Amino acid sequence: MxxxxxxxxxxxxxxxxxxxxxxxxxxxxxxxxxxxxxxxxxxxxxxxxxxxxxxxxxxxxxxxxxxxxxxxxxxxxxxxxxxxxxxxxxxxxxxxxxxxxxxxxxxxxxxxxxxxxxxxxxxxxxxxxxxxxxxxxxxxxxxxxxKTNRIEELDLYPSYGGKPEEFTDKEKALESINIIINKVVRKNFKYPEYAMENDIQGKTITNFVINKDGQIRTIVVYFSHPILQNQALNITEHLPTFNPGIKDGKPVSVNYQFPLTFRLQ
Incomplete structure (x- = not known):
């Protein structure tokens, strides 16, 4: 098996x-x-x-x-x-x-x-x-x-939990997002049955936008078989609302991404 x-x-x-x-x-x-x-x-x-x-x-x-x-x-x-x-x-x-x-x-x-x-x-x-x-x-x-902003251009990075001003440390803000993404992936990960039956493996890259309201409204997944991409997109849809990134005192839309590797052994 x-x-x-x-x-x-x-x-x-x-x-x-x-x-x-x-x-x-x-x-x-x-x-x-x-x-x-x-x-x-x-x-x-x-x-x-x-x-x-x-x-x-x-x-x-x-x-x-x-x-x-x-x-x-x-x-x-x-x-x-x-x-x-x-x-x-x-x-x-x-x-x-x-x-x-x-x-x-x-x-x-x-x-x-x-x-x-x-x-x-x-x-x-x-x-x-x-x-x-x-x-x-x-x-x-x-x-x-x-418009979307590169994360390194921000005054405050997007974060999860608490209030944005609590995350003046950029590494701490990123860690808060990484922790919640980690939890969402573990909870919602499911290897597609068709991919298992046909030995389909690969590494997806998921780009998404955290908008001015902290919501994820745009998702682009690539570098793998479409059935794996679709599973990565489904996982991303389960992410919660974040604290938006801040630039010049205003909330802005921000690009974020994470890789997800599907492997059978």
Missing amino acids: KKILFIFILVFSANLKTSAQEYSELYAGLDSISKTNVGSNFYRIFRMINYEYNQINDSLIMDERVVVGILKINSNKKFQFVHINEKNKDIEGFLNDCLSKAPPFPIENIEKGKDLEYLTIKFDLKKYNYEGIKFDEILTRQKEEN
């Missing part, structure tokens, strides 16, 4: 018409892909998708959608949905069209790029009132509302 081992290391609506020139602004920064942080680059793509979402047919726009799905990279180095949750089937074509407009994703520049074939994602689409707002103002709003 196979034994299951898991290893985790904690680390740190207006109908606007967009011109070609405006698209270049909308996609600004998408062509500077990080060599290591896949998640951060997808957060920028999500911002673009949120903008596009507010321009489609009004009957398709809801106040909020929670999109969960699997992306696969195609021969043009662009991602497309190969699976999406049932509630968002009606906009799958729209989402793939958005992804096709984004610049190619240069996986050869990313560490372990050869292992980057699928991503499992969860993110929000929200309805915004853009009536009477100029395009450049919309871009500014999108950037501010969806």
Whole structure:
């Protein structure tokens, strides 16, 4: 009988018409892909998708959608949905069209790029009132509302338990998050049956955003088989509300990540 081992290391609506020139602004920064942080680059793509979402047919726009799905990279180095949750089937074509407009994703520049074939994602689409707002103002709003900060840029790191001001020591703040993630992983870890039967193993990387309210609303999982990615995403969904990170006296959204290794012996 196979034994299951898991290893985790904690680390740190207006109908606007967009011109070609405006698209270049909308996609600004998408062509500077990080060599290591896949998640951060997808957060920028999500911002673009949120903008596009507010321009489609009004009957398709809801106040909020929670999109969960699997992306696969195609021969043009662009991602497309190969699976999406049932509630968002009606906009799958729209989402793939958005992804096709984004610049190619240069996986050869990313560490372990050869292992980057699928991503499992969860993110929000929200309805915004853009009536009477100029395009450049919309871009500014999108950037501010969806901006994520690197954890090392903060005055106070995100933390768990107590009050944020109690965690002036950054190492103590990170330790408080690592402890709770450790507990959540142990409580909710389950090796997928299909993966066990087919000897599927691997190490996932889970990127998520702790938003200004301390909630986890955006998750990107990669570097493994999609079935393992999905399990890592399910575990991440069980994480509690955190104390948000603080920068210049204000709560901000922060990127965080942890690896999770699935191994059979």
